[in-house]
Amino acid sequence: MMLDEALDALNIPKAKHEIAKTLAEVERKSKTIGFPVVLKLISPKAVHKTEAGGVVIARDPGEVREAANKLLKLGKVLVQEYVEGVEFFLGIKKDRSFGYVLLAGLGGIFVEVYKDVSFRVCPISEKDAKEMLSELKGKALLEGARGKKPVDKDALADVMVRLSRLPEKLQNLGELDVNPIMCSGREIKAVDARIVLEE
Numbered sequence: 001m002m003l004d005e006a007l008d009a010l011n012i013p014k015a016k017h018e019i020a021k022t023l024a025e026v027e028r029k030s031k032t033i034g035f036p037v038v039l040k041l042i043s044p045k046a047v048h049k050t051e052a053g054g055v056v057i058a059r060d061p062g063e064v065r066e067a068a069n070k071l072l073k074l075g076k077v078l079v080q081e082y083v084e085g086v087e088f089f090l091g092i093k094k095d096r097s098f099g100y101v102l103l104a105g106l107g108g109i110f111v112e113v114y115k116d117v118s119f120r121v122c123p124i125s126e127k128d129a130k131e132m133l134s135e136l137k138g139k140a141l142l143e144g145a146r147g148k149k150p151v152d153k154d155a156l157a158d159v160m161v162r163l164s165r166l167p168e169k170l171q172n173l174g175e176l177d178v179n180p181i182m183c184s185g186r187e188i189k190a191v192d193a194r195i196v197l198e199e
């Protein structure tokens, strides 16, 4: 089972997206999804897309054309719906003594710099999920800081509980990173995910 299918099977919502291989396809799919639209490079050489200049927010057809011409020289292009919200991080790792654990934290620099992450053994309960959220140092950001809509904790906890069942569905799961999953009110949508499967 591939990542997309696995997330679908667990009912984890994700941003609308389509894959395009030509300029005409990028233009047509961008129009269908609507502006602003996010164009992302799909290439095995660019796992960290931002560092490779592989994430572009395009506000109009002109910006789409310019970005698509650049990205298509390097690989295929993911055309994705632009999603507002607080950037959250969800992950699953295999721990030598505990087995699979679910990780949760605020996305972006909060994961990489502050390492503000809480974790529990999979699968988790709704109570576990709520505790994980309350353990985060940056939890105030979930309350609607910086002009953003507060995150509905029931909705986020629900997604966390469902994601914690992934190891049961994917026997060969190595690790998973969903970063970010955008949260705004009850709307929770994954916009970037990476999975490692074991042989």
Ligand code: ADP
Pocket: 015, 038, 040, 047, 048, 049, 050, 051, 055, 080, 081, 082, 083, 084, 087, 108, 179, 180, 191, 192
């Ligand atoms: P990578 O982690 O490979 O650099 P991401 O897909 O996570 O690439 O995109 C990097 C950043 O771009 C995200 O953390 C987010 O801030 C922004 N971003 C990506 N996709 C979207 C989207 N669909 N809507 C809004 N912002 C996005």
Ligand code: MG
Pocket: 179, 180, 192
């Ligand atoms: Mg990312």
